[in-house]
Amino acid sequence: MILSHSQDDRHVATDIAEIPYILPARALSFYTLFLLVVVPLWSVIPIAWSFVIYVLWTGNIWSFGWNGRICFAIAFSEVLFSVHHYKLVRSVSGPPLNGASNLAERQASFIRVLKSGLADLIEESYDEESLDDARPGSPAETIVQLNADDPRAVDFRERMRAWYVFRRSTWSSVKKRDVYAYLYWVFYNSEMPPLEFLTGRQRAVLDEALSRVEKRAGKTIPDEPSVGVQPVRLTIDEVNVNWRPLTWYVMALGGNWMLRHWLVSSYGARFGCYNGLEYFVRIPESWDAVHGRRPLVFLHGLGLGMMQYKIFLSDLLRNHSDRPLLFPLQPHISQNIFHVRFLTPMPRREMVTCLVGLLRELGWVPPVDELDDTLELYKNTKSSMSSGVVVLSHSYGSFVHTWLLKAYPHMAVRSCFVDPVAICCWEGDMCHNFIYKPCTTGSDLLMRYFVGTELGVANTLQRHFDWxxxxxxxxxxxxxxxxxxxxxxxxxxxAILNAERVRRYLSTHGVSKGIYFDPKGAHGQPLIADGLGHDTIMKWLRVA
Incomplete structure (x- = not known):
């Protein structure tokens, strides 16, 4: 999970991996929002505890009127909820329960990561030798020893150091023991024991991977005592959760409840559940499965679920009133702490199985008995199928989008990725920016407190993430x-993904006209505000 793309500039005068990372000074917006927004919300729980303890200690509750008793009931509810929340945090603070996936699969993926950027491709072009099968050159490259000043090696070292702390340490400060600890997590998803307790097989796996890393980096990693550098190991590091009051979760639940009723009454949406996968769907009465426009599946990101996409959903439902819309609900990333699966997100296979099963039940994709023939036809022709869906994903939703494409590529006949964190997630930018990087601006603070450190989101990313x-x-x-x-x-x-590197990764593999890049665009902006990005999405969706 490290890595890299080729660079256009073939003359690198400075080893950027040796430039110390200096955290920017905190902006005024950080302190303003911290004092006016975060502190008041954070203070609800200690204030509730203080009030309840004071009332019980003095016995003044018996002299309260109805208003006082209501305030005490609310405060007491906050106290009980804070204890419950603390227990939930403790329950997810241990090692990941899902363990590691297949070792061979992880090794193959890691090699694929190391090969990324090895092909000497330029933007808006691709490997000429791969024209026949329309594949990029990087998967076919061989990992060879690079020179230290090779731009590909320099870029690799710069990207890899994002996986080390105190975050983005200089490359020369990273020692062999630090890399071993990182690689052990990559392959085994757990804390590395002392080297002398590793099995022969485990040590061989680490040594082989280390050798490839050194070739790719163009430098040998010194076998010296660690100088305090710690690797980022997302799923076994301490879970970073900030408390928030019961009132916050009740407001989020209430907002989504009102939106649910608005969708039903205004657009005829129907809410349902398919084998544990909850969703809402709107199917126009006049829509015809044979001649009608392809159904649209929208996979949402982290935050407040439907409520944060209210404006965009309105646009979709209004501007695409002649096509079906499916919106799978993901309570574990929607701050729905009252949901039974809040801390048990659907893993990849279960999610894909449920989503595909739902699509089949709706009649939007081939049924089971036609699947093999349909998939074989797709592989042979690479053409669009007579049935299928248009998939639109945002941010975290691109992970679910990825799972669907890997398992059933023929079902998504068109794909739109908005802020796709799944592309280049093997690099350290997303992880560093969203979870580990200290906040310096007001927007960083709001993103971290209201989304990144929320219990369900933190549990999903820091205990159930499979790179x-x-x-x-x-x-x-x-x-x-x-x-x-x-x-x-x-x-x-x-502020989350490195959009420039995602753009470069795609453009060096021949993707040009299919990229909309707004130099001033922020994460999620095309979905919540009018502008060229929003208009580009809507125009693209109207094509079919």
Whole structure:
């Protein structure tokens, strides 16, 4: 999970991996929002505890009127909820329960990561030797020893150090023991025991991977005592959760409840559940499965579920009133703490099985008895199928999008990725920016407190994240170079993913017209505000 793309500039005067990372000074917006928004909300729980303890200690509750008793009941509810919340945090603070996936699969994926950027490709072009099968050159490259000043090696070292702390340590400060600890997590998803307790097989796996890393980096990693550098190991590091009051979760639940009723009454939406996968669907009465426009599936990201997409959903339902819309609900990333599966998100296989089963039940994709023939036809012709759906994903939703494309590429006949964190997630930018990087601006603070450190989100990302499953490679995207079939929307000021590197990764593999890049765009901006990004998405969706 490290890595890299080729660079256009073939003359690198400075080893950027040796430039110390200096955290920017905190902006005024950080302190303003911290004092006016975060502190008041954070203070609800200690104030509730203080009030309840005072009332019980003095016995003043018997002299309260109805207003006083209501305030005490609310405060007492906050106290009980804070104890419950604390227990939930403790329950997810241990090691991940899902363990590691297949070792061979992880090794193969890690090699694929190391090969990314090895092919000497330029933007808006691709490996000429791969024209016949329309695949990029990087998967076919051989990992050879690079020179230390090779731009590919320099870029690799710069990207890899994002996986070390105190975050983005200089490359020379990273020692062999630090890399071993990182690689052990990559392959085994757990804490590395002392080297002398490793089995022969485990040590061989680490040594082989280390050798490839050194070749790719163009430098030998010194076998010296560690100088305090710690690798980022997302799923076994301490879970970073900030408390929030019961009132917050009740407001989020109430907002989504009102939106649910609005969708039903205004657009005829229907809510349902398929084998544990909850969703809402709107199917126009006049829609015809044979001649009608393809159904649209919208996979949402982290936050407040439907409520945060209210404006965008309104646009979709209003501007695409002649096509069906499916919106799968993901309570574990929607701050629905009252849901039975709040801390048990659907793993990849279960999610894909349920989603595909639901699509079949709706009649939007081939039924089971036609699946093999349909898939074989797709493999042979690489053409669009007579049935299928248009998939639109945002941020975290691109992971679910990725799972679907890897398992059933023929079902998503068109794909739109908005702020796709799945592309280049093997690099450290997303992990560093969203979870580990200290906040310096007001927007960083709001994103971290209200989303990143919320219990359900933190549990999903820090205990259930599988980088092998979540990594979306160019070759995983059907018709990636066809702008009518694939659209990627990126913002240059995205505070989570490194949009420029995602753009470069795709453009060096021949994707050009299918990328919309707004240099001033922020994460999620095309979905919540009018502008060229929003208009580009709507125009692209109207094509079919």
């Amino acid at each position: 092998v499953s979540n990594s979306l490679w160019f070759e995983d995207i059907p018709n990636a170079r066809d702008p009518d079939k694939t659209l990627v929307v990126l913002g240059g000021r995205d």
